[in-house]
Amino acid sequence: MAKLFRAVIMGPPGSGKGTISERIAQSFGLKHLSSGDFLRENIAANTEAGVLAKTYIERGLMVPDNVMTRLLLPRLEEMTRHSWLMDGFPCTLAQAKALNSTCDLDLVISLNIPYETLKDRLSDRWIHPASGRVYNRGFNPPRVQGRDDLSGEPLIQHDNDQPEALVARLRHYKDVAKPVIDLYKSKGILHTFSGTETDRIWPYINSLLSTKIPSRPETDTQHIPMP
Ligand SMILES: Nc1ncnc2c1ncn2[C@@H]1O[C@H](COP(=O)(O)OP(=O)(O)OP(=O)(O)O)[C@@H](O)[C@H]1O
Ligand SMILES: Cc1cn([C@H]2C[C@H](O)[C@@H](COP(=O)(O)OP(=O)(O)O)O2)c(=O)[nH]c1=O
Numbered sequence: 542m543a544k545l546f547r548a549v550i551m552g553p554p555g556s557g558k559g560t561i562s563e564r565i566a567q568s569f570g571l572k573h574l575s576s577g578d579f580l581r582e583n584i585a586a587n588t589e590a591g592v593l594a595k596t597y598i599e600r601g602l603m604v605p606d607n608v609m610t611r612l613l614l615p616r617l618e619e620m621t622r623h624s625w626l627m628d629g630f631p632c633t634l635a636q637a638k639a640l641n642s643t644c645d646l647d648l649v650i651s652l653n654i655p656y657e658t659l660k661d662r663l664s665d666r667w668i669h670p671a672s673g674r675v676y677n678r679g680f681n682p683p684r685v686q687g688r689d690d691l692s693g694e695p696l697i698q699h700d701n702d703q704p705e706a707l708v709a710r711l712r713h714y715k716d717v718a719k720p721v722i723d724l725y726k727s728k729g730i731l732h733t734f735s736g737t738e739t740d741r742i743w744p745y746i747n748s749l750l751s752t753k754i755p756s757r758p759e760t761d762t763q764h765i766p767m768p
Contacts, residue, residue: 546571546624546754547644548625548633550651553714555663555703557739559675561652562628564743569754572620576629577667577673579613580604585671601701604716606635614643624754634720649725650746653735656711660704667696680739 548571550558559575566573580598583591590612594604613630617640631637640646667676669689676683676696684690701710725731732749736742 545622545650547646548626548650549627549640549725550650550652551627552654553659553711554707555659555661555666556652556654557742558628558652560739561650561743561746562626563625565746567748568747569609569750570624571754572623572625574616574620574627574630575673576609576613576623576627576632579616579675581671583612601699601706603713604635606639607662609636610639614639617643631721633717634724637721642693646728646730648750649731651657651722651725651731651733652742653733655668655737658706658737659711660707661736661750663707664701664704667698686731694713711728 546566546569550562550565552558553655562575563571565571579628580591580594584595584598585591590608593608594612609632617625617627631640657766662677662680665677665679666676667683667687668674669676669692671692671694672689674689674691675681678686683696686692687696688694689696700706722731734742734745
């Protein structure tokens with residue numbers, strides 16, 4: 542069996558973690574794991590952790606580290622036969638240390654996107670709350686305005702995606718992410734990508750991953766190779 546590959550993608554809200562993770566999952570056959578999706582599944586299933594997490598998410602707060610690790614680490618431990626890419630976890634140094642004790646990461650992708658770009662994207666981010674699917678009127682609009690493509694249910698906007706809340710969220714991200722980024726830098730597994738357009742960043746990420754994981758032949762030709 543080919544060596545398993547474990548990667549994490551980090552970045553501020555709106556940096557494109559979800560969007561890029563989907564592309565990586567499609568191109569390289571990794572399982573895309575998302576902390577937000579895990580939380581939504583637990584909330585929907587009314588698990589103990591889900592009920593607790595909901596009280597924080599509803600107030601626009603981060604879920605405490607011990608709840609996150611209790612929820613996610615057992616799921617990761619079960620994935621002994623899969624290569625995966627984790628999006629949204631770890632967010633804090635405590636989460637990173639807990640993850641470290643469970644598995645060895647091969648690679649960390651950090652997205653570095655200018656504030657103005659994040660502001661523009663998030664102020665136009667539309668979410669299907671039940672699934673977490675995200676849309677943007679310019680970048681990936683829903684087929685019918687205001688409606689989720691699959692369920693047809695209404696899309697909503699989060700107050701904390703609006704510019705007034707965003708400055709505080711970004712400041713908070715920078716504070717908590719810095720020690721995590723430093724940790725991965727010191728381990729030599731951090732790769733940072735900067736830019737305003739995902740379609741310009743993607744070829745570089747694709748190229749990096751191609752050196753680490755064999756692409757799936759059927760999807761390999763969809764993406765522009767690195768210049
Ligand atoms: N690693 C984590 N630690 C603490 N809380 C988390 C974590 N991941 C997700 N959450 C909580 O779950 C909520 C939903 O997560 P999700 O990643 O779907 O949100 P999002 O709005 O797409 O994230 P972003 O803030 O990157 O835009 C977050 O706003 C946060 O409250
Ligand atoms: C990646 C990307 C996303 N978007 C939009 C789609 C979403 O509405 C929003 C956030 O993208 P998303 O992938 O949800 O970011 P994250 O998971 O890091 O929070 O920005 C763009 O407009 N352009 C882009 O290049």
